[in-house]
Amino acid sequence: MPNRRWFRLIGLSILFILLLGGCSFDTIQSALDPQAPIPRAQHDLLIWVSWLSLIVILGVGGVLFVSLIRFRAKANDDRIPTQSHGNTALEIGLIALATVITILVVVPSVRTIFKTEGRIQAEDITADDIIVNVTGYQWWWAFDYPDLGITTANELHIPKGKRVILNLASADVLHSFWVPKLSGKRDLIPNQDNQLWFVTDENTPEGVYYGQCAELCLGAHAYMRFRVIVDSEADFATWIDKFQSIAPLQASTQASVQLVQVDPQIEQGKLLFKQKGCGACHAIKGYSGGAPDKPNLTNFGLRNSLAAGVLEMPADDLELKKEHLMRWLRDPQEVKPTNRMPTLWAQDDPKADEEIAAIAAYLLSLGNEAETQASVGGNYGN
Numbered sequence: 001m002p003n004r005r006w007f008r009l010i011g012l013s014i015l016f017i018l019l020l021g022g023c024s025f026d027t028i029q030s031a032l033d034p035q036a037p038i039p040r041a042q043h044d045l046l047i048w049v050s051w052l053s054l055i056v057i058l059g060v061g062g063v064l065f066v067s068l069i070r071f072r073a074k075a076n077d078d079r080i081p082t083q084s085h086g087n088t089a090l091e092i093g094l095i096a097l098a099t100v101i102t103i104l105v106v107v108p109s110v111r112t113i114f115k116t117e118g119r120i121q122a123e124d125i126t127a128d129d130i131i132v133n134v135t136g137y138q139w140w141w142a143f144d145y146p147d148l149g150i151t152t153a154n155e156l157h158i159p160k161g162k163r164v165i166l167n168l169a170s171a172d173v174l175h176s177f178w179v180p181k182l183s184g185k186r187d188l189i190p191n192q193d194n195q196l197w198f199v200t201d202e203n204t205p206e207g208v209y210y211g212q213c214a215e216l217c218l219g220a221h222a223y224m225r226f227r228v229i230v231d232s233e234a235d236f237a238t239w240i241d242k243f244q245s246i247a248p249l250q251a252s253t254q255a256s257v258q259l260v261q262v263d264p265q266i267e268q269g270k271l272l273f274k275q276k277g278c279g280a281c282h283a284i285k286g287y288s289g290g291a292p293d294k295p296n297l298t299n300f301g302l303r304n305s306l307a308a309g310v311l312e313m314p315a316d317d318l319e320l321k322k323e324h325l326m327r328w329l330r331d332p333q334e335v336k337p338t339n340r341m342p343t344l345w346a347q348d349d350p351k352a353d354e355e356i357a358a359i360a361a362y363l364l365s366l367g368n369e370a371e372t373q374a375s376v377g378g379n380y381g382n
Contacts, residue, residue: 028210031180035205038116038183038198045112049105056101116184119195120165130164132156136175136188138217139224139339140295140308150243151283153295154308156211156228159236160200168194171293173218179211179228187215206230208304219338225309242299242367246286269362272355276344284366299367307336318364325360 025032034040071081084090125131133144134156144151158164168177170188178185183198213224231239273279274288283290285298304313311324327334330352332341345352 029180029212033181035181035203035209036183036198036200039181041112041116042184045108048108052101052104120163120197125165126163128162130158130162131167132164133167134169134177134188136168136170136172136177136213136217136224137293138172139213139220139336141224141226142292142295148240148244150240151296152243152298154226154305155303156226157231157236157239158200158228159233160204160206160230161202161233163197163199166196168196174215175213175217175224176215177211178214179209179226181209182228182230185214200230204230206232206235210309220336223308223310223336223339225305227305227309229304239302242302243285246298248286263361263365265358265361266365267362268355269358269360272359273362276355276359278344278359297363297366301364302367307332307339310336321364322357322360325363326356329356329359 027033031039031046032043034043120129131145131147133142133146135142135144141154141156142151143153143156166177166186168186168188169192170190172190174190175188176185177183177188177196182200182204183196186194186196188194207230209228209230211226211228213221215221217224270287273284279288279290281291281294282288282297283292283294284296284300290296304315305311306313306324307328311328313321313324328341330345331343332339333343345356
């Protein structure tokens with residue numbers, strides 16, 4: 001029996017080591033691969049505390065191992081080992097050691113908290129700061145730039161090197177904003193104004209960073225994703241201009257300012273967008289008013305994800321973008337179960353394919369210039 005136990009222990013240890021070999025620290029949402037100052041500070045604190053914990057574990061484990069070997073019971077020996085209880089020097093030493101370890105954990109922890117978790121007061125906000133009002137819905141994200149007059153969904157564009165201040169609110173249940181490579185984590189609570197801020201620096205690569213709702217918000221929680229696109233200042237200015245150059249709805253009844261060119265399929269899709277009721281929910285600046293609690297589709301063609309990050313929309317593959325968009329329009333529940341997008345065509349509708357293709361062509365035309373796709377930075381994390 002003892003030999004069998006040892007073999008079992010060795011086998012489990014080997015299995016554990018093999019499982020660790022499958023781990024990776026540079027996945028797209030790994031907190032162990034920080035790319036901005038705040039997550040770097042948090043990562044450094046984690047590593048520091050982990051080393052201290054390892055020392056404690058090895059120390060306690062070593063004493064336990066020695067005790068098991070040295071003081072194990074022998075056959076026909078019922079003597080009680082010498083007791084150390086009441087040894088003043090030993091007890092004072094252990095208390096001092098525990099105090100030192102506690103200080104080594106508490107001091108850097110408090111310092112990191114004060115460095116990264118403070119709330120930015122109104123008087124401390126500067127003209128260079130990017131302010132974004134973030135609202136969590138079941139199950140997608142609304143991003144509103146109040147100083148820029150831009151409202152979009154599920155993709156947050158920011159300029160590299162600027163401080164980003166997020167005002168967080170929830171429209172329904174608890175949500176949690178988390179993009180581990182760039183920032184910490186903060187809850188979105190109904191009727192409570194929370195704030196999260198972060199900053200990028202010269203060591204932050206431009207490109208796409210992946211975020212996730214980190215709170216169980218029911219239903220399609222696992223599909224409530226978002227992306228943060230870190231742009232150069234020039235690319236960010238171009239992205240802003242694409243929104244601000246569109247005439248508002250009351251000044252224009254057509255969305256031709258967003259069309260790549262006059263195309264019969266695009267024009268058909270533009271009309272179908274309203275005829276099928278899409279415009280009642282989704283706003284497109286200059287064309288439809290939509291509803292504030294539904295994703296804003298202005299400049300939709302610039303996005304590189306769909307359905308809150310469930311489907312890829314790569315900027316350099318127009319066919320794949322259209323394929324994924326048509327799949328979503330045809331059966332939203334198949335792509336993202338329990339989402340609140342209705343299915344607009346019956347399975348036996350003979351016009352379904354034609355109309356879906358037309359609406360997809362129209363949506364993908366929004367925000368494009370000439371015949372090329374606009375740039376959204378690199379593909380960091382892909």
